[in-house]
Amino acid sequence: MTQAPLLQVKELSKTFGGIRALEKVSFDVHEGEILGIIGPNGSGKTTIVNGITGFIRLTSGQVLFRGRDIAGKPAHKIADMGVTRTFQIMRPYYSLPAYKNLVIPLFSPRARRTGGWRGGGRLGDRHTVGIDILEEIGFERDSHVPYKATATLPTGYLKRLELARCLALKPEIIICDEVFSGLSMSEIASMVPLIERLQMDGITLIMIEHRLRELFKVASRVMVLNFGRKLMEGPPAEVMADARVKEAYFGSREVREVMDHA
Amino acid sequence: MNQNTPQRRRERIDRGIKVRCQGIYSLMSWREMTYITAPRAALIAGLLALPLVMPGMYWQRVISIVCIYALLAVGFDFLAHFVGLVSLGGAFFVGVGGYLAAILNTAWALPPIATIPAATVIGATLCTLLLLPCLPLRGVYFAIVTLMYPLFLARVIEALDILGGTDGIMGIDGFGGRWTEQYAVIGMLLIVLFAVRRLVNTDIGLVLRGVKDNDQAIRASGMNVTRYKALAVFITAAMGCMSGAFLVHIYMWSGISQFALDFSILPIAATVIGGGGTLAGPVIGCLILVPVSELLRDFGTLRIVFYALILVAFIVFRSEGIMVYAQRKYHQFERWTQV
Ligand SMILES: Nc1ncnc2c1ncn2[C@@H]1O[C@H](COP(=O)(O)OP(=O)(O)OP(=O)(O)O)[C@@H](O)[C@H]1O
Ligand SMILES: [Mg+2]
Numbered sequence: 111m112t113q114a115p116l117l118q119v120k121e122l123s124k125t126f127g128g129i130r131a132l133e134k135v136s137f138d139v140h141e142g143e144i145l146g147i148i149g150p151n152g153s154g155k156t157t158i159v160n161g162i163t164g165f166i167r168l169t170s171g172q173v174l175f176r177g178r179d180i181a182g183k184p185a186h187k188i189a190d191m192g193v194t195r196t197f198q199i200m201r202p203y204y205s206l207p208a209y210k211n212l213v214i215p216l217f218s219p220r221a222r223r224t225g226g227w228r229g230g231g232r233l234g235d236r237h238t239v240g241i242d243i244l245e246e247i248g249f250e251r252d253s254h255v256p257y258k259a260t261a262t263l264p265t266g267y268l269k270r271l272e273l274a275r276c277l278a279l280k281p282e283i284i285i286c287d288e289v290f291s292g293l294s295m296s297e298i299a300s301m302v303p304l305i306e307r308l309q310m311d312g313i314t315l316i317m318i319e320h321r322l323r324e325l326f327k328v329a330s331r332v333m334v335l336n337f338g339r340k341l342m343e344g345p346p347a348e349v350m351a352d353a354r355v356k357e358a359y360f361g362s363r364e365v366r367e368v369m370d371h372a
Numbered sequence: 373m374n375q376n377t378p379q380r381r382r383e384r385i386d387r388g389i390k391v392r393c394q395g396i397y398s399l400m401s402w403r404e405m406t407y408i409t410a411p412r413a414a415l416i417a418g419l420l421a422l423p424l425v426m427p428g429m430y431w432q433r434v435i436s437i438v439c440i441y442a443l444l445a446v447g448f449d450f451l452a453h454f455v456g457l458v459s460l461g462g463a464f465f466v467g468v469g470g471y472l473a474a475i476l477n478t479a480w481a482l483p484p485i486a487t488i489p490a491a492t493v494i495g496a497t498l499c500t501l502l503l504l505p506c507l508p509l510r511g512v513y514f515a516i517v518t519l520m521y522p523l524f525l526a527r528v529i530e531a532l533d534i535l536g537g538t539d540g541i542m543g544i545d546g547f548g549g550r551w552t553e554q555y556a557v558i559g560m561l562l563i564v565l566f567a568v569r570r571l572v573n574t575d576i577g578l579v580l581r582g583v584k585d586n587d588q589a590i591r592a593s594g595m596n597v598t599r600y601k602a603l604a605v606f607i608t609a610a611m612g613c614m615s616g617a618f619l620v621h622i623y624m625w626s627g628i629s630q631f632a633l634d635f636s637i638l639p640i641a642a643t644v645i646g647g648g649g650t651l652a653g654p655v656i657g658c659l660i661l662v663p664v665s666e667l668l669r670d671f672g673t674l675r676i677v678f679y680a681l682i683l684v685a686f687i688v689f690r691s692e693g694i695m696v697y698a699q700r701k702y703h704q705f706e707r708w709t710q711v
Contacts, residue, residue, distance in 0.1 A: 202586070205581065206578065206581065218593045220594045
């Protein structure tokens with residue numbers, strides 16, 4: 111690639127007490143690509159997301175976004191720059207109906223500055239925009255799903271709501287922490303085109319997944335983590351074939367089964 | 373329940389008129405318009421009529437005190453149920469607002485119409501700044517710090533003998549008439565109550581509710597949680613400081629008893645009784661608690677015990693609060709269904 115990477119992660123390290131959750135992990139993300147990150151449970155994937163987006167304080171390392179070091183900045187500033195994330199354990203506003211969940215990010219400084227959402231700041235308009243975004247991301251307007259109480263929504267919708275919150279900010283990058291997990295095969299099948307559409311809209315994606323088959327379909331490159339270290343990185347086919355990956359990562363039976371399907 | 377009797381369950385269903393009122397067309401029918409506006413109109417008319425029906429000056433004064441506590445209680449309810457911060461700061465806000473109004477009035481000879489807004493804004497700014505360090509923290513720190521400040525400030529005034537020491541500041545202007553006093557404070561309460569109700573339903577109000585629900589998601593949306601908490605604390609502190617300023621002009625005296633625990637505890641008790649999260653409920657709670665507390669004036673500080681007992685009784689027997697109960701009865705009917 112000739113262009114400078116959109117996001118450069120350099121020697122990221124994080125220790126929790128004695129546990130080394132991340133050890134000198136470096137990688138680049140280029141504009142418009144989908145980078146997959148895989149690794150066994152507890153290998154540090156969520157820690158990377160938290161580290162990049164400012165939700166935890168890094169022990170050491172640099173995160174360059176468009177050449178600017180964002181490591182150590184508060185989470186809301188990083189999100190304000192367009193580096194957004196979803197939460198592995200979904201964090202919607204349970205006391206509000208689904209569409210009002212989006213009024214909040216639409217009210218954020220970034221959405222008001224860059225959003226170009228129609229209506230600007232007038233009261234009531236963010237509700238309409240929120241419903242539009244939800245419909246775009248797969249909430250059926252006809253069956254009134256956007257109006258339902260968030261607490262009553264099934265996992266699939268909550269995962270979409272996580273993505274919708276990022277979209278409301280008109281993001282540059284979305285870091286998806288396991289948006290496929292907990293979904294049925296058919297639900298994932300309907301999510302995949304959505305992910306592809308986000309990419310076509312020019313949004314760069316980092317996707318952390320345990321569902322390898324689906325990930326390998328959309329990702330242009332995949333990075334493998336093990337015990338907080340980067341094991342390897344490459345195109346999906348190469349990763350799948352690598353002996354070290356198989357040994358370290360696919361030791362657990364369940365994952366091997368998934369692998370066999372792939 | 374007995375095994376042989378068929379299981380029965382009470383079912384609650386929205387009244388037809390409530391459902392009809394949710395659409396825009398409700399504005400075209402008198403019945404529905406009345407249904408929507410009657411509770412509000414009753415509250416407004418009731419409060420405005422109170423001074424007229426009170427038997428004497430003593431009880432009219434009690435009504436003013438009710439309104440002062442109600443301002444604090446609405447503030448508590450707003451902060452606790454719409455922002456997720458439990459404040460024990462009633463005494464802190466009243467003390468700061470009260471002393472500020474007293475100083476502005478005695479040192480600069482400003483009339484109440486100037487001291488009350490000034491004390492509200494300056495006091496709320498001061499209180500917010502003093503509470504700022506504990507806003508990023510989660511958990512009980514905020515509650516504890518809001519409780520510490522009034523104790524601390526009262527001791528400082530006492531020990532250093534500043535601001536009149538234990539005697540307090542005397543010679544403060546009154547409102548120049550009990551009707552002015554009554555309607556100034558009742559009017560203020562109504563304005564504040566409806567303004568806060570309005571606020572929690574605007575977009576910024578939704579953000580505040582989001583802070584309570586899930587502050588991590590707020591951060592992930594590119595918004596500074598501490599800033600929104602500070603805004604909410606400012607609003608609550610402003611209401612508290614305003615009530616303190618009213619108080620010193622009503623009593624024409626400002627003293628360390630304005631840092632008394634009553635101002636922190638009674639609004640909470642009133643919120644529990646009236647129904648948390650309803651904003652109007654705490655006002656009703658104050659309408660009950662303050663007069664009862666006046667009747668028990670002879671018992672002195674033992675009144676705190678009495679609030680505690682009422683609180684416990686309400687939490688055990690009717691935890692939802694009067695207003696929540698009334699709203700349910702108004703909007704829904706119940707029937708028994710077989711399970
Ligand atoms: N807040 C924390 N305090 C202490 N240890 C933590 C904390 N967060 C994560 N860890 C530890 O760091 C390691 C990496 O955790 P992380 O959540 O990043 O794993 P993961 O790859 O996301 O796993 P999963 O696939 O289960 O989501 C784990 O050993 C975990 O126990
Ligand atoms: Mg994880």
